[in-house]
Amino acid sequence: EPEVTQTPSHQVTQMGQEVILRCVPISNHLYFYWYRQILGQKVEFLVSFYNNEISEKSEIFDDQFSVERPDGSNFTLKIRSTKLEDSAMYFCASSPGGGQVVQQYFGPGTRLTVT
């Protein structure tokens, strides 16, 4: 069964550094998402992406964050100038278009640790 993959599984970075989290959505899916889960807290929506542009974003997704689909397979989340509070598990998800758009398929996550 096709899966969403994410790399790396764990990223450690120093405060103030830029990080790029990578995701490969399921082939032929059209909608892409990023979520984060701070340890012990709920999963929070960051951004959705469709047709090469942001579809919706939450209050969390400020100018520090950006997303990109640099080629036909990857979907990236860039965090500029990381802060301690950016430490979290980041999940990528994708969903197909049309009538199946409602189901989102999640990747295993990237654990980001900012020191």
Add this chain to the structure above:
Amino acid sequence: AQSVTQLDSQVPVFEEAPVELRCNYSSSVSVYLFWYVQYPNQGLQLLLKYLSGSTLVKGINGFEAEFNKSQTSFHLRKPSVHISDTAEYFCAVSRASRGGADGLTFGKGTHLIIQP
């Protein structure tokens, strides 16, 4: 805006006993409802979803949930749990008007602990 409340942060249950995980939501518009399961060190897996139609929906691994519009609830049930059901369970909603392309709003999760 939508919100999801999972009142129970932790639910201990004996193996083979029934279980109900509670979920209540708040929204000014129609929503789709979901239950996801997260096993240790893994991503989120969809258990079941309610989009429309029959209020009782069946999912994978023997789980089912009932949508109650008047009580704005979507409780998850299983008649007989197994050790392998030990996991974190998340209830989530998205706006129906957006065709599901919306981001999901999650509850805080319920940790289901199965005791032998």
